[in-house]
């Protein structure tokens with residue numbers, strides 16, 4: 001008896017679908033039974049179990065990407081009711097219905113809600129967002145990091161390459177080669193590290209090329225969209241300062 | 255170092271402030287003389303500028319070349335951006351889009367305005383003493399007056415908001431607090447410089463500017 005009353009409450013989804021990377025997107029509506037504490041992923045799982053559209057006709061299950069289910073991997077990012085965010089931390093109770101799901105179209109769509117975020121990893125490679133310590137002998141311990149610095153650097157290290165900041169940026173599009181805010185903030189992170197600092201010029205120079213830091217147009221949407229609250233615009237401005245300094249140093253031959 | 259868009263964009267940002275932004279402020283102050291001191295004040299300002307040595311060279315190097323580079327590269331920057339103010343309704347995002355729209359308006363307006371004034375002098379159609387009456391004719395037409403107000407507001411917004419972005423792009427304002435304070439200052443710049451231009455446009459409507467040519471010649475005669 002309790003089950004039937006619970007099943008009368010439903011959740012409505014309007015989902016943008018796309019069968020192949022090249023094919024045209026279309027939307028489908030779904031109405032699934034409500035359960036307490038649902039998130040968007042559990043809604044998608046329900047559709048996967050029973051792929052019926054709201055009108056009762058059968059369809060193919062909706063594809064999505066997810067992994068950690070606790071907002072640390074970034075895989076499940078999608079546009080939910082118009083805003084890019086993680087599906088796993090999007091609670092149905094807190095969303096306006098019908099819940100509209102779309103892929104983050106700044107990235108190539110693989111299928112339905114699945115996107116390819118490879119360009120972000122390409123950007124991290126471009127700016128050398130790592131600390132090179134590999135070698136043929138033990139280099140010994142590196143210099144220590146001041147606690148005050150560690151605290152703000154830790155905030156930057158929370159980036160999960162989710163792509164939300166790129167999706168919100170008006171300058172990340174196919175007419176522009178801008179690498180996006182995330183990689184610029186990672187340069188700040190690795191340049192702040194006492195060992196990473198030893199290669200800081202390489203990273204700054206990578207930012208001073210086509211599609212690098214010059215691509216920022218200061219719309220500041222990124223800082224307002226980042227789910228990890230990373231101070232992206234502060235990172236960008238700090239890197240503007242460092243690249244400008246580097247530019248003058250090079251000109252003066254210092 | 256190899257040439258790439260980093261340098262082009264950096265130069266674009268710099269030229270927008272020095273010399274172009276500086277020029278807007280000087281231009282506004284000179285025009286304001288028309289409001290405060292009438293035709294004589296304006297003619298004196300124009301005369302002062304025309305008295306500068308190597309004026310054509312100065313104009314080309316300090317104004318026309320920077321303007322062309324900033325304008326044409328700026329159109330490319332605008333082309334490279336999307337507008338997503340529908341999805342992200344934040345003040346700064348509106349300013350981002352407005353910066354690009356006002357840039358295009360300013361581009362068109364400046365060409366038109368230079369043609370109507372400075373180029374007429376170069377083509378020998380008017381003398382620089384007659385600029386006051388030229389402006390009087392323009393400002394007296396309601397359509398031209400409205401277009402000038404739009405053009406001036408677009409140019410000054412583009413300059414003030416560009417100044418805010420310049421401070422970030424050159425790494426001067428870094429934290430959110432510094433960027434907020436600078437945004438208030440830039441808003442102040444927008445209000446003050448816009449007022450200078452609009453008050454002078456209003457002043458140009460006055461009949462006394464019709465007689466400006468003869469008055470100015472008399473005045474310059476007195477000085478000379």
Ligand code: SF4
Nearest residue numbers: 159160162163165226
């Ligand atoms: S900076 Fe924030 S929004 Fe951008 S990829 Fe990293 S976690 Fe996502």
Ligand code: FES
Nearest residue numbers: 067069071074088
């Ligand atoms: S599944 Fe990892 S962030 Fe959502």
